[in-house]
Amino acid sequence: MPTVHREGGFVVRIYTHEHEPPHVHVLRDDAVVKVSLGDEDTGSEGMEVRGMRDPDVVRAVRIVEADWREFLERWEEIHG
Numbered sequence: 001m002p003t004v005h006r007e008g009g010f011v012v013r014i015y016t017h018e019h020e021p022p023h024v025h026v027l028r029d030d031a032v033v034k035v036s037l038g039d040e041d042t043g044s045e046g047m048e049v050r051g052m053r054d055p056d057v058v059r060a061v062r063i064v065e066a067d068w069r070e071f072l073e074r075w076e077e078i079h080g
Contacts, residue, residue, distance in 0.1 A: 013025045
């Protein structure tokens, strides 16, 4: 599970044995939100939240939105 980004206590990971649609897992402490990478038209959005407070979910999605192209490139490198 490669860590592809760290910011403000959040860790963004892409798991190697995953499935479509392209997404990342954003962790903070023991909480996680799965965030879709979307595209230029749809944008990123939280898909599944486990234990993360709403303000942290919003921050996690913003982190992904800021670098979604980079994360999508890494997803494609990992998953083909």
